[in-house]
Amino acid sequence: MEHWAINLSFDPVVFESESLGVRVHRGVYAAALELYTDVLPLVRAAAAAGRKVCLSGHSLGGSLAAALMLMMAARGDVPPRGFAPCYMFGSPAVFCAGPRHSRGDDGSGGGGGGGALRHVLLDRLGMPNASLVSVMMHKDIVPRAFACDYSPVSRLLAALPPFAGLHTLQPAARHKQLYTHLGSVAVLRPDDGAPFVRGDAMHPMLPDSPGLYKMHDEAVLSQLQAEAAAAATAATPAEASLSLPQQLQRLHGGGAR
Numbered sequence: 001m002e003h004w005a006i007n008l009s010f011d012p013v014v015f016e017s018e019s020l021g022v023r024v025h026r027g028v029y030a031a032a033l034e035l036y037t038d039v040l041p042l043v044r045a046a047a048a049a050g051r052k053v054c055l056s057g058h059s060l061g062g063s064l065a066a067a068l069m070l071m072m073a074a075r076g077d078v079p080p081r082g083f084a085p086c087y088m089f090g091s092p093a094v095f096c097a098g099p100r101h102s103r104g105d106d107g108s109g110g111g112g113g114g115g116a117l118r119h120v121l122l123d124r125l126g127m128p129n130a131s132l133v134s135v136m137m138h139k140d141i142v143p144r145a146f147a148c149d150y151s152p153v154s155r156l157l158a159a160l161p162p163f164a165g166l167h168t169l170q171p172a173a174r175h176k177q178l179y180t181h182l183g184s185v186a187v188l189r190p191d192d193g194a195p196f197v198r199g200d201a202m203h204p205m206l207p208d209s210p211g212l213y214k215m216h217d218e219a220v221l222s223q224l225q226a227e228a229a230a231a232a233t234a235a236t237p238a239e240a241s242l243s244l245p246q247q248l249q250r251l252h253g254g255g256a257r
Contacts, residue, residue: 010146010178011162012096015121016074022121023166024067025094025146025179028060032067039068040077047082054084059142062088066095066132066182073125080127086183088134093147093179095121096168119182132183135212138190138203146179185215 009027016022046053055065069086072078122131136143150157150169154176158169168177191210192201206213 012166012178015095016071020074020121020124023096025063025092028063028067028094031060032064032071035064035068036071040072043072043078043082047078052084053078053082054086056087056089057091058089059091062086062091062134063094066091069131070121070125070127073127080125080131083131085130086132088132090136090140090142091134092142092145093134093177093181095119095182096166096179119180122182129183134181134183134185135188136185137188138206139200143181147177147181149176150178151176187213187215189213 009025009030011026012023013026013029014022015024015029043053043055055069056062057065066086066088069083073080073083122129134143154169154173157163157178158166163169163178166178167173168175168180187203187206189203189206189210189212190197190201192199194201201210202208
């Protein structure tokens, strides 16, 4: 019941300070505030010993891990370099900040991550895109719950006081959603024979082969599509028979990512 109470408290509240310009899922933030004083000494002790700390979790636990790490960095209690990447498995998106933009992992605007999706919060905290990694199953509903298309109800939600002014629900927003996934996002396309998928392993947006596929922003995808089309034009008949997803997969590293 406690988990459901957190889930249902999904209205956005200020994350740490208005100066950050960030909103966060109220239930997750409240739970993180309760855990903060218990977790902080453990993280500080590890950082003082020269070790990097990896916070991780499944479902709400992953969202809590991300919130705790970002809170420690925002408060200056633990420097960003004291953390290894935070891995979230099947976790809901719980942050909403200012405009997202494509930048390199080095923060220079072009290098490093090759256009990986960045978030204004990570920029302001001086943390690379790889600080947060969200891993999800191909048809898991939980990671999509707050990050899916809210267009049919966007006007209704935007009229409610807790959601008023939320930039992702405004008419100008291209993708109307409540919260976004920070950092890197990877989707697992399981093997067709895996018993837990019951023969439902395929997904229309993923290559038709098992693997862990890293999502990219639209600018990078357009570039890969252009490269794939050029490669298909210059390919032998056998190579040209590959589907576009397979070509993208090959161009982006020769296999599942």
